Amino acid sequence: MKKILTACLIFASALTLAAPSHISHVKGYTLNNSGELIRFTNMVFDGGKVIAIGGLELNERFPNATQIDGQNKVMLPGLIDAHGHVMGLGEGLLQVDLRESKSALEAVKMVQAYAKSQQGSPWIIGRGWNQVLWPGKAYPTASLLDEYVKNKPVMLSRVDGHASWVNSKALEIAGITKDTLDPPGGKIERNKLGVPTGILIDNAIDLLYKHLPKNSEANLSANLNAAGEQLLSEGITSVHDAGINKAEYDYFIKRVAEHTLPVRIYPMIAATSPVLLQLLKAGHVQDQYDWLSIRSVKAYGDGALGSRGAALLKPYSDDPDNSGLLVTREADLKPLFDLVLGNGFQLNFHAIGDRANRLILDQFDDSFSRIGGQSLRNRVEHAQIINVDDIPRFKTLNIIPAMQPTHATSDMNMAEDRLGADRLKGAYAWQTFLKQGSPVAFGSDFPVELSNPFFGLHAAVTRQDRNNSPDNGWIPSEAVTVKQAFRGFTLDAAYAAHQEKILGGLTVGKWADFILVDQDIFTISPQDIWKTQVLETWIAGEKRFTKAP
Template sequence: MRALFLSLSLAFACTSAADTLVVDNVNGYTLTDGGIHKFGALQVKDGRVVATGAAGAFSGIDADRRVDGRGRTLLPGLTDAHGHVMGQGYLQADLNLSGITSKAQALARIKAYAEATPQAKWIRGRGWNQELWPDRAFPSASDLDTVVADRPVWLRRVDGHAGWANSLALELAGIDADTDAPEGGQIGRTAAGEADGILVDNAMSLVEAKIPGRSREEQRVALDRALAQLASLGLTGVHDAGVDFDTLALYQQRDGQDALPLRIYAMLSDVETLNRVAAPYMGDHLVARSVKLYADGALGSRGAALLDDYSDRKGHRGLLIHPVAELKQRIKTVIDRGFQVNVHAIGDRGNREVLKAIAQYGKPQQRNRIEHLQVVAAEDFSAIRSAGIIASMQPTHATSDMNMAEDRLGPERIHGAYAWRTVLDAGIPLAGGSDFPIESANPFWGLYAAIARQDHQGQPAKGWYPAQALSREEALHAFTLGAAYAAFQEEKLGSLEPGKAADFVLVDRDYFRVPVHEIWQTRVLATYLEGEPVFIAEEFAR
């Protein structure tokens, strides 16, 4: 679908001091405390909602601008509560191995990319997932050497918690048979004890410390690409899960220029970035008042920290990124500084250690978050609620992981995994996201996964553990009001109620009425931020 992307630098500056917009002839929905509210027209002034009404209700208003919705469905702007903006931008320039279904196919793509980019000093990319390959075995450095041996290669796994290096990259990093893995990391080994090219969690830093940093121009290009793509998908906000100091400075510059076409709620990258920031940043389209920490790794690479052995690897319980005492100290440091703490936790042990630390040092009104909350022991849900922890979860992780999750966890623990219904029934606030670029940034894919718990071919036929599915209203809440609450923004964002920001999207089908299997196929026709268009599909611009 071709589209019109509006000038980012002018998108907001062109609004007059008394600008009035009327969007008429729409099939409008918004959520309120009382449930779903339907409307046919929307009135906006100075970027804020004035009122909703029946179609034609504002025909007598002296509006500066009028938009004919042509009967299309209008929804509140969607917010992804856990994504990686710069990662999304870099993915469009780096090697993308997402969806590759065999090692041979992956190697062919790597070879083609290397031949097409002779100027690249390093071949870097991400997205491979051995669980999609016939033998489900991790690849090796020797595999990579067959296609690229003259330049270092570094490819992150789809979850970002393991990397695949060729022999030259291992050599440059000084990794050999005698290299010890750092705390919270793992170096894969051959039968002879040599490094096999797979590095997990903290061990990845050994290679990544040798990769040249991105230039300022590369950063700017990646940001522009990501923002344009996210706006085209109907996102008006993103909670950016891990922003380093230089990226924060770039975001602040753009915010000061009124050149951010969506709202970024930035999580600073661990205490190292926090220590360089004097205070929270509360800008127009940028807020930085939270910090992203890590408890453990990921399930696919068996780095998630479990209370008991992995069902498919006896004697192995995953990895904690930091020793428990250090993790607790990091959480305490963030809370003591007055920032919200948002901790990545996948395994039931990782989640329990975070829960205990937040319960000890935090207060419910601080709205501290667990990012992913993927595998939780049944007895911990009520304690999570008592601690005021927000569950920031990503529905497409369930449909991507369902081919291996039960292998890792077994038939009992799986009932506490990807457990959105259990979370809501326990009274835990839920915010929805995707973890892009690990998953697609398309929020309608996430909404579909939350409701159907099926892949795009409709499998499994009855859904994967369908008792954990959400209703359409609950799923939309997670990506709107739930995300807003998780960012302390529910008074301003998340619904189209009077006084709130006029962030909305027009889409090609009725989210609440189409068959469930059509939800993921929804196409965005226009995205508006504060009543200003930041994306218009060409078919809708005519």
């Protein structure tokens, strides 16, 4: 104990000898730990942490500080995305992006052009297609892909990641034929003759994954660097990475040891990892500078609404023979919950449909009564479609809904078709959760959605897309205020990672993670929030991004 104390005193003395940094002439906003919005014009930081915020009086308190002129820019805390996929974002930036395709034909032409530029790649990988936005709204086919890329396997993930469109070469490599059975929690789309059409849903995608080229460290490096560059340019300083494998686990630890992580990362170990028990027994991983914190597990309840894989209590309104899929079997929930909670790890469960959400809440209730774990700040990831009777249970069980505002504005074009009007009463219910006192951690689910957090802030406040549609917002009663949305991307996101004392604001003692932006989100028209441009991004008092002039 004496040696530790002495080391702390030496470290403290070193900090007082070094000149702190004083940034002035800013229009600063932060939340304190009580959730009150505070304005300031000056901030002083030292050793990477905030030591004071206020006004001109800080000049007298810190006369020897290094001066930085904020040039009257708006300062906000670095934004936290509470649900993204870091390596998936990096992969998407380096693969063919089909998000803007207006039809299946346009998509395959984009794939063909990409394939010509990637002659040395054994596979053609892409992401982002959404048949709901195409004429006819029908799933695309392998035969269409075959016309443009025939001799090389192609795998194209749907925008939500819960379905893949493949060509015949990929089906052949995976051994998927008319005689292949649907795996539990998955579906192989077939024509009337039972022949696979080229669409694999949820766990059926695993039949293909094992044949993909293995991720090398070079690929991991390229993906992480590409993702980091993108996130910093958008003002994101911390990400909750929703489901990592062992290779990513090891690679993040390697990069944090080298002090080269581009942003702070709060990874969730994938519950499907073959070495889950080993990683749980290894205990929590915590970097002393808070760049990396591994203390949670991501598990998977059901699929997505767009691909009709979300598990519903009653059949889909537009598919009366289908109630969705459970990706994790109901019988496997109890042992999984007991294993994760019993080892002191936060459990974050993907649940989109109302059946999946009810099953997860029931299992949390059961496991808490037997083994505890209620204080771990467990989460439901997405919490999109919930029976109204189940919403209060989130508060009772201390379950945090981790939600993504742009999912609502992306799904509004098909959600009522899938669910009918009655089930929308518990859908994307951000304001209802906040009114009952549940903290709501906001994110984007990138690369399913675009990673820009200002798109999420805009969607949360307006319930509109970026074309200001619909006029008054979709289900406007569930819209949130700018302050509430800001809290979801800062303080509540930090709370959902056990980090509210060190991140999520610019109050004394927290890391000096901040951004300078070109407009005041608290005073402009809410419809313009999405247009906000990040000018600078700082982490721990060091500038990590500057927007090119």
